[in-house]
Amino acid sequence: MYFKRLELHGFKSFAEPVVIDFHEGITCVVGPNGSGKSNISDAIRWVLGEQSPKALRGGKMEEVIFNGTENRRPRGLAEVTLVIDNSAGILDIDYNEVAITRRMYRSGESEYMINSNACRLKDIRELIMDTGIGVDGYSIIGQGKIADIVSNKPESRRQIFEEAAGVVAYKTRKAESERK
Ligand code: ATP
Ligand code: MG
DSSP states (O other): OEEEEEEEESBTTBOSOEEEEOOSSOOOOOOOTTSSHHHHHHHHHHHTTOOOGGGGTOSSGGGGBOOOBTTBOOOSEEEEEEEEEOTTOOSSSSOSEEEEEEEEETTSOEEEEETTEEEOHHHHHHHHTTTTOSTTSSSOOOTTHHHHHHHSOHHHHHHHHHHHHTOHHHHHHHHHHHHO
16 A cells, blocks of 8 residues: 555645655655645645644644735635555555545535545544554654654553554444443
8 A cells, every 4th residue: 555646736835736646665755945845744644634733834724725925816725635556455445546535615614535425534534544544643753753752651652553553443443332
């Protein structure tokens, strides 16, 4: 399983539609300061369901929508699609390619899609749970994350190992059934 493609439209500095192809192995993103490198990793977090504007280096979620420049008008919505190669069948869905889409309007409303079918955020969370790629996973190591892990309480550190061991889905389902 690997990220194949990221499509951005109206997300942060990406006003016009941009498609970024990734390949198996390592991809490096290079560019001058302020050119949008970190905005790419923000887009990946966001499309996977990030709900915290702070984690996306902003104050309000609306700030992910392209806010205009001197000669470009602001956009009314941000849209990001992440295409994941699932030919190894790691994601429990009958497709070799899985496209996850999130769209957000200035009203604050978000829409989510899996392979162009409208779905809930919960469906995306469940699909990627225990694969390590979710926002609570360990695949996105932001600045300061290593320091956090080292200085965390043992219970929080345990969550990282539980995600790696693939037991989060079972624990979540257990907690949900106990609540009912
Ligand atoms: P560095 O090398 O300094 O880490 P970077 O390539 O990671 O830089 P980013 O932080 O990804 O740069 O991009 C910052 C740029 O994105 C800034 O110029 C900022 O104005 C722009 N930006 C962020 N949010 C928006 C938005 N909503 N609308 C328009 N531009 C935005
Ligand atoms: Mg950066």
